[in-house]
Amino acid sequence: MKKKLRLSLSKIPSIIIAIDTNKEIIFYNNAAKQKFLFIDEGRDLNNIIRSTELNTFIDKAFREKEDFKFEFTPSNFSDMYFIADLIFVEKDYEELLISLNDQSLLKNYEQMRTDFVANVSHELRTPLSSILGYVETIKNSLNEDKTNDKTVGKFLDTMEDQAWRMTRLVEDLLLLSKYETEDKPIEFQEANIRQLIEGVVDNLQNKLMAKKIEVQIKDDFDKSTISANKDALIQVFLNLTDNAIKYSRENSTIEIELESVIDDNTTFCQISFIDKGEGISKEHLTRLTERFYRVDKNRSRNQGGTGLGLSIVKHITNRHNGKLSIKSKVDKGSTFTISLPVFQQTVINT
Numbered sequence: 150m151k152k153k154l155r156l157s158l159s160k161i162p163s164i165i166i167a168i169d170t171n172k173e174i175i176f177y178n179n180a181a182k183q184k185f186l187f188i189d190e191g192r193d194l195n196n197i198i199r200s201t202e203l204n205t206f207i208d209k210a211f212r213e214k215e216d217f218k219f220e221f222t223p224s225n226f227s228d229m230y231f232i233a234d235l236i237f238v239e240k241d242y243e244e245l246l247i248s249l250n251d252q253s254l255l256k257n258y259e260q261m262r263t264d265f266v267a268n269v270s271h272e273l274r275t276p277l278s279s280i281l282g283y284v285e286t287i288k289n290s291l292n293e294d295k296t297n298d299k300t301v302g303k304f305l306d307t308m309e310d311q312a313w314r315m316t317r318l319v320e321d322l323l324l325l326s327k328y329e330t331e332d333k334p335i336e337f338q339e340a341n342i343r344q345l346i347e348g349v350v351d352n353l354q355n356k357l358m359a360k361k362i363e364v365q366i367k368d369d370f371d372k373s374t375i376s377a378n379k380d381a382l383i384q385v386f387l388n389l390t391d392n393a394i395k396y397s398r399e400n401s402t403i404e405i406e407l408e409s410v411i412d413d414n415t416t417f418c419q420i421s422f423i424d425k426g427e428g429i430s431k432e433h434l435t436r437l438t439e440r441f442y443r444v445d446k447n448r449s450r451n452q453g454g455t456g457l458g459l460s461i462v463k464h465i466t467n468r469h470n471g472k473l474s475i476k477s478k479v480d481k482g483s484t485f486t487i488s489l490p491v492f493q494q495t496v497i498n499t
């Protein structure tokens with residue numbers, strides 16, 4: 150490596166390590182020395198930073214002669230979290246620069262935020278169910294008393310509605326925090342997608358009948374099961390079908406399509422929820438999966454929505470290494486498609 154480059158790199162605050170094709174360290178800067186005390190020229194990088202992910206990307210970079218960016222936590226420093234850039238400086242692709250940006254503090258704050266929301270939600274569960282219990286008891290005793298004032302009953306109905314709404318919000322927040330933190334692994338089982346979808350549609354029969362909506366399932370998926378977390382997928386299907394019903398007109402049809410798709414040598418099960426409802430205009434599309442984002446806040450609130458549904462869908466899809474895509478045309482309808490890998494790769498950190 151050129152002397153001038155070494156000199157400038159030695160002073161910059163990001164961690165910089167350069168390696169050769171044998172992953173032997175040929176250069177490191179001051180920031181690297183401060184973080185990894187035993188770093189030295191001539192040492193194997195694997196002895197300093199242990200990470201399957203880092204190794205895989207380094208191999209890929211040398212093989213494909215390309216730069217890469219990714220995030221990882223070393224297995225020998227489990228409290229650290231880095232954003233890594235792999236960069237070739239010279240055209241001979243013999244030396245690779247590894248730049249590590251320490252994001253541990255940010256990650257900690259993010260963790261504190263999600264823990265806080267999860268704890269608060271959990272603590273709200275018990276008082277809420279107690280309020281609902283008492284409201285119900287009072288309502289029952291009022292019903293038995295024929296001389297009662299009707300307005301009290303109305304107030305109690307409103308209290309009950311609001312307490313239920315808060316309960317739904319708390320349950321959704323708990324679901325979201327369960328799936329957004331990647332630290333706790335989720336369990337994959339053999340899941341029959343068609344069966345899960347039929348179960349969800351059965352569950353929503355009342356809503357479907359109320360709006361006279363028919364659901365057609367078109368199954369072109371050529372395998373019977375995929376490896377997935379059933380409880381999590383039920384949440385995804387419930388949310389997408391519920392939205393399709395909520396935003397469809399009366400007497401319309403909702404199609405649910407299952408297909409096999411091969412992309413980059415991986416087989417996916419692709420599931421589309423197609424409605425002919427009101428649709429969503431372009432400017433909202435990219436923001437739909439944000440927490441609490443709603444196109445029409447008042448309307449959605451009146452329908453009892455929390456605005457967390459699609460956020461939960463996105464996180465669960467991510468945890469399955471899947472993809473979510475949304476297509477929509479105002480007044481024509483919307484299609485929400487999720488693609489889930491048929492087999493899950495288990496990553497073992499060494």
Ligand SMILES: Nc1ncnc2c1ncn2[C@@H]1O[C@H](COP(=O)(O)OP(=O)(O)OP(=O)(O)O)[C@@H](O)[C@H]1O
Pocket residue numbers: 388392393395396424426427428429437442443444445449450453454455456457458459460483
């Ligand atoms: N099929 C759809 N057609 C039209 N708009 C939709 C559809 N699905 C979602 N949306 C829009 O996206 C917003 C976010 O959806 P999301 O499911 O996250 O929240 P919600 O349905 O309002 O409440 P909940 O969290 O209870 O599901 C909705 O408020 C609605 O504006």
Ligand SMILES: [Mg+2]
Pocket residue numbers: 388391392454458459
């Ligand atoms: Mg919803």
